[in-house]
Amino acid sequence: MPELAEVEYYRKRWDCGRGEEILRVQAHHGKRVFRGLAVAQLKKELTGAVFTRSEARGKQLLFRFSGDRWLGLHLGMTGKLSAAPPDFHPGKHDHLVLYQRARALVFHDPRVFGRVRFASQSTAPPWWESLPSAITSREFTRQRLASFLRRHRKLSIKPTLLLQSGFPGVGNWMADEILWRAGLEPRRAAGSLSGNEVRALWRSLRFVCRGAMNHVSTDFSDPPRGWLFHARWKPGGHCPIHHTVLVRESIGGRTTAWCPHCQRRALPGLCF
DNA sequence: CATCTTGTTACGTT
């Protein structure tokens, strides 16, 4: 479930524990979220460490602790972070719990597609450092977008937007929202976009990412009225602009909702 | 009960 803004929302759920020591770590070796990880070492090295700060990049989360300890989290499809009272008893899907004096920091993930990483080193771990720059950053230029689309020219634009190496944080609902606003058919090949269409896509990417961060990341409220978000999951949902019935189909293996009126090749697009 | 899912990755093919 969590995309860009939801991930940022969950990151902040642990902010209340900043500056405080981890007294005890609850983690069960063998749970899927710990795949490839030495859980005993994580427990040992995080115990006694002070949680200092955290950051989100796309769907990736990195929590820093004193003593050069780094905890990486990915929330997968159903992951959530929360702060609970210090006497919290973990349930079946509470895979990692960091106990502090005043609270418990909980990582909960029923579907177990999420992932925990851990590193003990003076600089941020390599997997973090090599993440692409944010869509809302200065580095995300139209030229960079165009070259990414060229590299994946045979792939439909919808699954292209889901590639985290190019569009960090974009998930299924954001991709549909972005294409709708850019006026692009989701099945178009990434390499088939004209200059104007690339420009529209770039603007739409920035608009949707900024909007999602502003509206969703602080309190998990829904995006504003008029966003496709509100219509896309209802069968028979209507385009917020033209009230056309949305098409729902699987594209690149994911359910896609789109407006056959707005998202047509002959139209200039830009339903802002 | 069958089918669906807002994410990623492994694997075989192009």
Next chain:
DNA sequence: AAACGTAACAAGAT
């Protein structure tokens, strides 16, 4: 060598 398409992973909702 890269890019591409598909299946697989798991559990809960409908």
